[in-house]
Amino acid sequence: MLDEVKPRIEGEVRGEVNGRVIVEHGAIIEGRVHGPAYIGKGSMVGKDTVIEHYVDIESNVSINGGSLSRSLVLSDASLELGRARLVDSIIGPKSRVRLSGGNYSLILGEGNSIISTT
Secondary structure, eight states, X not given: XXXXXXXXXXXXESXXXXXXXXXXXXXXXXXEEESSEEEOTTOEEOTTOEEXXXXXXXXXXXXXEEEEXXXXXXXXXXEEEEEXXXXXXXXXXXXXXXXXXXXXXXXXXXXXXXXXXX
C-alpha cells in the first residue's frame, strides 16, 4: 500500500521529510522521514530519529532516537530507541520499547514491553 502513497503534509515538520510521505494532522516530525512512509495523527518523531523506507506509524505514537525500516507501529505505542535500529518489525498498540543500541526485528502484541540496556 505504501508504494501508492501520494505525499501529503498536514502535520508539523521541524525536521526533514523526503519522498512519498504522509504526515497526518497533529503529527510532529523533528527527525528525518524517508518515504514511502505514513505518520499518523498525533504521532511524534523525535529529533534524533530516522524513519526509513516502508514504515507505517499509526496514531499517537512516540518515537525517540534510533531508526526504523520496513516496520509497522500501531496506535499509542512508545519507542525509546537510543542508537538501536528496528527492521521488519510489528509493534502492537499500547506497547513500550526501550533499547539502547543494536539491530532488532521484533513482533510485539498489544500492551507488551521490551526494555534492554545492552
